[in-house]
Amino acid sequence: MPSRRSFLLAATAAAAAPSLSLQAQRPSTAPPSDLKLPAPIAALTSRRSEAVPITLEEREQRVERARQLLAEHKIDALVITTGTSLNYFTGLRWGQSERFFAWVLPVKGSPFIVSPVFEEGRVRERMEAKPATLPQASNTKVYTWNEDENPYALVAKALKEAGITTGKIGVEERTQFAFSDGIAHASPTLTAVSGTPITFGCRGVKTPAELALMRLANDVTFNVYEAVYKSAQPGMTNRQFSELVSAAYNRVGFPGDASCQVAEYSALPHGSLQPQVIREGQIILIDDGCTVEGYQSDMSRTFVLGKATDKQKKVFEIVHKAQAAALAAAHPGVQCQAIDAAARKVISDAGFGPDYKYFSHRVGHGIGMDGHEWPYLVRGNTTPLAAGMTFSDEPGIYITGEFGVRLEDDWVVTPSGGEMFTPQSPSLEDPFAKA
Known part of the structure; x- marks a missing residue:
């Protein structure tokens, strides 16, 4: 954005x-060629080699920190749709759309992804990319939904399979309203709450x-x-x-x-x-x-x-x-x-x-x-x-x-x-x- x-x-x-x-x-x-640029700008050189990307190991540590915070705040799972927090935890860059896509981290057990069915190939391509960026990729299950199906019901189904049928679901603060509202109404026994204590707790330091x-x-x-x-x-x-x-x-x-x-x-x-x-x-x-x-x-x-x-x-x-x-x-x-x-x-x-x-x-x-x-x-x-x-x-x-x-x-x-x-x-x- x-x-x-x-x-x-x-x-x-x-x-x-x-x-x-x-x-x-x-x-x-x-951009202008070197010959057309003012001398102070032409004298600048590439510094890309100085940038060391965040490693998979560090992202794994972020996930474990998030689990600790989920337990401390008595939140049973964290739902992240698109945007910066998704990139922070997974390395995935996924554009915002009206179609629901989410990475979900239960307080215990493996994370999972909910995706439109036609995006599954793209999801798996990124899960298998080298160098790897997605923590616990080999244990991450992908749930897919068709255009005429309710993706939020699929979230509730996936949480149930993870052992979560009641409790609180933390929603990342920049999640668009249609998504957060859908999550909030996915199950009468699950309550949507702010996920900021988790995302800020990880990203703040x-x-x-x-x-x-x-x-x-x-x-x-x-x-x-x-x-x-x-x-x-x-x-x-x-x-x-x-x-x-x-x-x-x-x-x-x-x-x-x-x-x-x-x-x-x-x-x-x-x-x-x-x-x-x-x-x-x-x-x-x-x-x-x-x-x-x-x-x-x-x-x-x-x-x-x-x-x-x-x-x-x-x-x-x-x-x-x-x-x-x-x-x-x-x-x-x-x-x-x-x-x-x-x-x-x-x-x-x-x-x-x-x-x-x-x-x-x-x-x-x-x-x-x-x-x-x-x-x-x-x-x-x-x-x-x-x-x-x-x-x-x-x-x-x-x-x-x-x-x-x-x-x-x-x-x-x-x-x-x-x-x-x-x-x-x-x-x-x-x-x-x-x-």
């Missing part, structure tokens, strides 16, 4: 005025292998952003800037993109569809990331080409301090809401309050295989931080009609505090300088 920002990029491209005649400009689906992929994704995004920043010119459209980002990601070998918002449009946290032109001295806000073996980065940088005004610098410094304060507040056991509070206090104390007036969103979100996932750094979330959790840290100040500043880096909770994957941006005029 396209992200909100990916959709925005596509819509902006469709709405934009004709491209300026820039040497670097080509459609993002056909990252393993060393996951963290390595996230570090790579963030490092790649940092290098791509820096190369495109060095290639940017006054007179370029925001669409052209975004297309250079796509070309740079093609150079490094990972899919990625970035929205680009200029001047007053940067005061809209998720941007505008309006075509925009980059000018010297105006705020430029870029945002998004890339995917490395299924793991995401999410990074924002705010900068100007040329000289920044005193007001722009003042706002940047406040946001910079707020980002640092959020990270400094992070330690295992601290509630998620405390991280948001630390950043919000800096911004409010500096005169950009009260509360959400200028800093209009939470300070961060969990990140991993989804760009936004549990847990969220927002007031009211009392979930305690744990080592291995990963988040964005993205305070902002948005002044309607003038400009907005947001700084965003991803970070991990360590036993001693918070650690960013990338260096904080030091200034508007030199956003990628390293200490």
Whole structure:
């Protein structure tokens, strides 16, 4: 599914005025040749060899962790249809459809799959693929249903064969309503409940292998952003800037993109569809990331080409301090809401309050295989931080009609505090300088 920002990029491209005649400009689906790219982008090279895929052994460990959590929460089985959690546990990438497809994990016994009958061949092909990705593939039974049959009754039948006739069935939170409703009514003796305690309980804390992929994704995004920043010119459209980002990601070998918002449009946290032109001295806000073996980065940088005004610098410094304060507040056991509070206090104390007036969103979100996932750094979330959790840290100040500043880096909770994957941006005029 396209992200909100990916959709925005596509819509902006469709709405934009004709491209300026820039040497670097080509459609993002056909990236420019090395000779046509600006030198900083042409200097980028593929980094795909650095990405180590998640192993079958690690997925087996995920399944066992899920069983432990099922037992702890007194849930008898977990049902996952399509999407990220299916990929997380099984390595299967299965597009969302109106036809019910599910991988089901009983608290005891072998997992099973419920699939449309005409998809069985494709299912078994993936179950037998090398290298293997599906845990306990040799013990996984495939139940199939025809177009005129009720797949939810088949789920109940399969659960009965697994010894589950009463109890709770955990449904993954992003399951479409028709599926969750069908599961809920599959049997009068089975109750559908949220599967989030299981999926979040597994996905919330990252393993060393996951963290390595996230570090790579963030490092790649940092290098791509820096190369495109060095290639940017006054007179370029925001669409052209975004297309250079796509070309740079093609150079490094990972899919990625970035929205680009200029001047007053940067005061809209998720941007505008309006075509925009980059000018010297105006705020430029870029945002998004890339995917490395299924793991995401999410990074924002705010900068100007040329000289920044005193007001722009003042706002940047406040946001910079707020980002640092959020990270400094992070330690295992601290509630998620405390991280948001630390950043919000800096911004409010500096005169950009009260509360959400200028800093209009939470300070961060969990990140991993989804760009936004549990847990969220927002007031009211009392979930305690744990080592291995990963988040964005993205305070902002948005002044309607003038400009907005947001700084965003991803970070991990360590036993001693918070650690960013990338260096904080030091200034508007030199956003990628390293200490």
